[in-house]
Amino acid sequence: MVFCGLYKASFKGKGATVPAESENTADGAVETQEQQQGGGGSVATDGDRLVELYKKMVLIRTFEEATQRGFRQGKIGGYLHVYIGQEAVATGFLDAYKEGDRVITAYRDHPHVLLLGSDPKAVMAELYGKGTGIVKGKGGSMHLFDVEKGFMGGYGIVGGHIPLGVGFAYAQRYEETDHITQLYLGDGSISNGAFHEAVNLSGLWGKDGMNPCLFIVENNQYGMGTSVERTTAMTDLAAKFDAYGVENEKVDGMDIEAVLEVAHRAADRVRETGKPYAVEALTYRTAPHGAADFFEKYRTKDEIKQWRERDPIGQLEQKLIEREVVDEDGIEEIKNEMKETIQEVVRFADESDEPPLEELYTDVYTGGGVYTGEEG
Amino acid sequence: MPEMTYREALRAGMAEEMERDEKVLLMGEDIGVYGGTHLITDGFLDRFGKKRVIDTPIAEGGFTGAAIGMAMLGLKPVVEMMTWNFSFLAADQIIQNAAKVRYFSGGQVEVPLVIRGPNGGGVQLSAQHTHSLENMYGHFPGLKVVSPVTPNDAKGMMLTAIRDPNPVIFLEAGALYGTKGEVPDGDNAVEFGKARVAREGTDVTLISYGRQVNLCVRVAEKLEEEDGVSAEVIDLRSLRPFDSETIVESVKKTHRAVAVQEQWRWFGVASEVASIIQEQAFDYLDAPVIRVSGAEVPAPYARNLELAAFPSEEAVAQAARQVLYQEVSA
Numbered sequence: 001m002v003f004c005g006l007y008k009a010s011f012k013g014k015g016a017t018v019p020a021e022s023e024n025t026a027d028g029a030v031e032t033q034e035q036q037q038g039g040g041g042s043v044a045t046d047g048d049r050l051v052e053l054y055k056k057m058v059l060i061r062t063f064e065e066a067t068q069r070g071f072r073q074g075k076i077g078g079y080l081h082v083y084i085g086q087e088a089v090a091t092g093f094l095d096a097y098k099e100g101d102r103v104i105t106a107y108r109d110h111p112h113v114l115l116l117g118s119d120p121k122a123v124m125a126e127l128y129g130k131g132t133g134i135v136k137g138k139g140g141s142m143h144l145f146d147v148e149k150g151f152m153g154g155y156g157i158v159g160g161h162i163p164l165g166v167g168f169a170y171a172q173r174y175e176e177t178d179h180i181t182q183l184y185l186g187d188g189s190i191s192n193g194a195f196h197e198a199v200n201l202s203g204l205w206g207k208d209g210m211n212p213c214l215f216i217v218e219n220n221q222y223g224m225g226t227s228v229e230r231t232t233a234m235t236d237l238a239a240k241f242d243a244y245g246v247e248n249e250k251v252d253g254m255d256i257e258a259v260l261e262v263a264h265r266a267a268d269r270v271r272e273t274g275k276p277y278a279v280e281a282l283t284y285r286t287a288p289h290g291a292a293d294f295f296e297k298y299r300t301k302d303e304i305k306q307w308r309e310r311d312p313i314g315q316l317e318q319k320l321i322e323r324e325v326v327d328e329d330g331i332e333e334i335k336n337e338m339k340e341t342i343q344e345v346v347r348f349a350d351e352s353d354e355p356p357l358e359e360l361y362t363d364v365y366t367g368g369g370v371y372t373g374e375e376g
Numbered sequence: 377m378p379e380m381t382y383r384e385a386l387r388a389g390m391a392e393e394m395e396r397d398e399k400v401l402l403m404g405e406d407i408g409v410y411g412g413t414h415l416i417t418d419g420f421l422d423r424f425g426k427k428r429v430i431d432t433p434i435a436e437g438g439f440t441g442a443a444i445g446m447a448m449l450g451l452k453p454v455v456e457m458m459t460w461n462f463s464f465l466a467a468d469q470i471i472q473n474a475a476k477v478r479y480f481s482g483g484q485v486e487v488p489l490v491i492r493g494p495n496g497g498g499v500q501l502s503a504q505h506t507h508s509l510e511n512m513y514g515h516f517p518g519l520k521v522v523s524p525v526t527p528n529d530a531k532g533m534m535l536t537a538i539r540d541p542n543p544v545i546f547l548e549a550g551a552l553y554g555t556k557g558e559v560p561d562g563d564n565a566v567e568f569g570k571a572r573v574a575r576e577g578t579d580v581t582l583i584s585y586g587r588q589v590n591l592c593v594r595v596a597e598k599l600e601e602e603d604g605v606s607a608e609v610i611d612l613r614s615l616r617p618f619d620s621e622t623i624v625e626s627v628k629k630t631h632r633a634v635a636v637q638e639q640w641r642w643f644g645v646a647s648e649v650a651s652i653i654q655e656q657a658f659d660y661l662d663a664p665v666i667r668v669s670g671a672e673v674p675a676p677y678a679r680n681l682e683l684a685a686f687p688s689e690e691a692v693a694q695a696a697r698q699v700l701y702q703e704v705s706a
Contacts, residue, residue, distance in 0.1 A: 102449070133482075134482070135480065135481055135482030135484065136482035136483070137482075138479055138480055138481075138482050139480040139481065139482065143480040143481065145480075145481040145482065145484045145485070146484075147481070147484040147485060152448065152485070153477065153480075153481060153485075155473070156472075157468060157472050160441070160468055160469065160472055160473060161473075162441070163437065163438050163439070163440070163441020163442045163444070163445065163469060164441055164442070164444055164445035164448065164473060165445060166438075166441075166442045166445065167441065167442035167443060167444060167445020167446040167447075167448070167449075168445045168446070168448070168449055170442060170445075170446055171445065171446045171449035171450070171451050172449070174401070174427065174446070174451060175449075175450075175451075193437060194437055194438065194441065194468070194469075196438075197433075197435035197437055197438025197439075197441075198438045198441065198442065200433060200435065200438065201432070201433070201435070201438050201439060201442055204433070208426075210427070362483065363478055363479045363481075363482060363483035364478070364479055364517050364518055365478070365518070365520075365542050366478060366483070366486050366541045366542060367540065367541045367542065373517070375569060375616075375617040375618060
């Protein structure tokens with residue numbers, strides 16, 4: 001595996017490793033420029049492009065904050081897992097998405113579907129349990145889908161979605177396309193058998209160019225409340241892929257430019273070779289695990305604070321201001337614009353009707369006649 | 377009409393669909409180079425190539441999940457479970473993903489998947505390799521569950537299973553792979569959700585599925601010979617969807633029923649049969665419905681113990697005589 005040397009320092013929190021301030025921006029940018037020659041300019045340094053990505057990240061965060069409020073108000077039921085702190089990861093990788101690609105993730109799935117261009121109103125309405133929801137009120141927060149946009153779902157069983165993504169990648173090559181699958185998984189799934197079985201298959205099928213699967217490990221340091229160090233003696237999660245012949249590297253998941261560089265390079269490589277590749281993005285969930293994670297006994301306030309200093313949105317804001325792409329007023333303007341958008345999104349969700357009861361028995365089977373549940 | 381074995385019938389069903397539809401592919405342990413543990417897929421690798429006949433590592437959850445993913449993108453995988461006993465390792469994938477993803481995606485995806493393999497016991501494989509899982513998989517909405525017993529149905533239901541856009545649990549009568557039966561040439565697709573009257577009769581209905589159907593037919597012949605009783609035998613064939621109508625119609629005629637299953641009695645298919653009959657034909661019944669089931673023990677190895685653990689001709693005949701209020705030996 002490739003280790004970028006980004007993560008020099010670690011500190012003793014309750015188990016999490018905090019990456020040191022990234023020092024590779026300049027090197028990374030140069031590398032990127034070289035690689036992107038002929039491919040349409042730098043992915044990292046284009047100011048307008050960074051502003052667009054900034055807007056997306058702010059949209060996600062504003063959306064997530066609204067879901068937290070909705071949960072507290074009792075408007076959202078079930079579980080609610082938000083992506084606050086991790087925005088640079090999905091935003092960077094999905095920048096490399098091309099039409100026809102497929103994306104799959106676990107249950108922290110709101111940003112992925114939003115980044116693929118799904119209507120935030122339909123996503124919020126789903127969380128509110130409404131008939132206008134993106135899956136008609138049948139899945140909720142953990143099961144967002146937008147197949148037309150390439151989003152093949154959020155899944156609720158840790159590790160359980162990984163084999164599906166490997167199957168997508170096989171199908172993509174079976175049909176002789178150049179599409180790839182972006183398969184997101186959390187650090188918590190790495191100790192699950194499904195991960196090992198699926199990555200083994202991916203490596204094996206990749207030998208024949210039959211598995212264009214880009215594994216993106218969103219290592220937010222904790223599987224619910226258990227730190228990586230409390231789940232495995234070998235905490236280098238990227239290196240786990242070595243066992244199955246899947247090449248891999250790590251990236252600072254708090255730095256959108258670093259993520260972008262890896263994302264495009266890795267996606268291109270997977271697309272060209274039909275072989276899987278894995279990237280461990282080191283990131284941090286500054287929000288609680290789920291909306292019912294009140295006490296956070298598993299980590300210290302100090303640890304959260306240290307990671308907040310490396311907040312991906314804050315970092316990008318600073319860069320945009322330093323590079324004079326946007327001034328502080330401009331930043332404020334973007335934030336207000338997103339707030340207004342999300343207010344409208346929440347209003348839509350709130351005012352939408354619940355799904356009609358006739359929907360209870362639809363979508364259980366396909367084909368054939370009307371299913372009533374009396375057929376066995 | 378041409379005769380073929382149950383094994384040849386399965387093979388013919390899969391091969392014909394693979395010829396007809398390039399989206400059909402096979403996956404499983406040792407199905408390619410080895411030819412299949414039960415030689416169901418012997419010759420397929422040479423005929424269809426490794427892209428469509430995939431030898432997998434021993435990782436049921438992984439490859440079943442991958443097959444579900446392939447199906448979600450429009451391929452039609454037919455997965456071999458070397459035996460259904462190994463499917464516990466894939467149960468999360470089958471139940472949590474295959475059965476439900478259409479529903480929780482709000483109908484955005486289909487899972488045209490077949491998982492097939494030998495189910496049930498009878499060949500001294502003992503505790504860990506002997507299960508009848510029709511009630512387990514039949515429990516979950518979103519799955520279809522079938523259990524053919526004749527070579528004709530083995531082929532015809534395989535054609536239907538592969539063409540079905542839903543996940544199908546295809547439970548083969550593993551002990552009967554070598555048995556022969558008539559199978560017509562060409563497309564003999566058998567509709568799911570329709571039971572088969574394996575033998576017509578007027579005095580008592582024996583309801584079963586899988587290899588126990590053959591047992592029931594033998595018992596019916598014995599009852600005719602020894603008691604002059606005319607027993608009707610119903611082969612359910614399809615457990616989800618379930619054909620209540622054929623059972624109820626039969627019981628309205630015979631007024632007596634025995635449900636026979638190899639699996640354990642508690643929470644099993646026979647209980648479902650008994651319940652349906654009392655709900656829909658209560659006034660027609662002249663006796664309580666009796667269930668004949670496997671012994672409530674893990675499957676034993678020794679031949680005599682194994683035979684004692686499964687329904688026997690004697691046990692079924694005795695149950696039939698009991699619902700007919702004939703004298704029953706102690």
